[in-house]
Amino acid sequence: xxxxxxxxxxxxxxxxxxxxxxxxxxxxxxxxxxxxxxxxxxxxxxxxxxxxxxxxxxxxxxxxxxxxxxxxxxxxxxxxxxxxxxxxxxxxxxxxxxxxxxxxxxxxxxxxxxxxxxxxxxxxxxxxxxxxxxxxxxxxxxxxxxxxxxxxxxxxxxxxxxxxxxxxxxxxxxxxxxxxxxxxxxxxxxxxxxxxxxxxxxxxxxxxxxxxxxxxxxxxxxxxxxxxxxxxxxxxxxxxxxxxxxxxxxxx
Ligand code: PGA
Numbered sequence: 001x002x003x004x005x006x007x008x009x010x011x012x013x014x015x016x017x018x019x020x021x022x023x024x025x026x027x028x029x030x031x032x033x034x035x036x037x038x039x040x041x042x043x044x045x046x047x048x049x050x051x052x053x054x055x056x057x058x059x060x061x062x063x064x065x066x067x068x069x070x071x072x073x074x075x076x077x078x079x080x081x082x083x084x085x086x087x088x089x090x091x092x093x094x095x096x097x098x099x100x101x102x103x104x105x106x107x108x109x110x111x112x113x114x115x116x117x118x119x120x121x122x123x124x125x126x127x128x129x130x131x132x133x134x135x136x137x138x139x140x141x142x143x144x145x146x147x148x149x150x151x152x153x154x155x156x157x158x159x160x161x162x163x164x165x166x167x168x169x170x171x172x173x174x175x176x177x178x179x180x181x182x183x184x185x186x187x188x189x190x191x192x193x194x195x196x197x198x199x200x201x202x203x204x205x206x207x208x209x210x211x212x213x214x215x216x217x218x219x220x221x222x223x224x225x226x227x228x229x230x231x232x233x234x235x236x237x238x239x240x241x242x243x244x245x246x247x248x249x250x251x252x
Contacts (some may be wrong), residue, residue, distance in 0.1 A: 003203045004158055006227035008245045009041040010235025024052055026238035031059035037248040039093055045078060053088035054153055063091030069112040083117040088211050092117040093125045095151055099170045115153045118160040125162045128149050132169035132188035141188050148192050158203035163189055164230040170210025179223055182208055186225035214243035221247050
């Protein structure tokens, strides 16, 4: 298969009411005028997904921030990957650190959820990242390799899988790792992906996430094996998010 385009993905987390649809419309208007060189995805809270899908936006993919490990059944309050696909999601974020830490989701659960996402035909964006303690103890690479090996289902392809490397200490903190560190971690992730998935492993997009903004996006997106960004806070406003997306206009 051909290499997928880079992806700039917005994770709105638990933010956004119906009034926020205006930001999406504004973003799409920007994209219509500029024809971006990357794919653009918004993962709003689940309450807004249908309304956004109904806008029939040409340039914005819509995704979810989580799904259940099962296809259906007695799981009050939960939502399956099949339901998300059914309402128009193309991507599902799996194993975000706020789910891993806040909801006790380990690699085994992440692997099951990713399998669900892939089975229904969506792309699983599987998140990995080290804590501040692991970072300070210089265990980043060890932790990431273990998360990659255990969280990614064995049938991963460049079509059904994207990896997001998000150091937990960089999320929402305004702190970002050095370029050297991002380069090293992404190179190791690429190596493991190629070892496990061969040619597809070489093409799976690896996003960087954690305090990405318009000022640091060019530097971060220029790093070898960084194939896009997973953006939290700076994805909520169309102007901020578009400034990050526009970084790709500066690349060949
Ligand atoms: P942030 O969040 O950009 O606000 O740091 C990123 C994320 O959690 O995906």
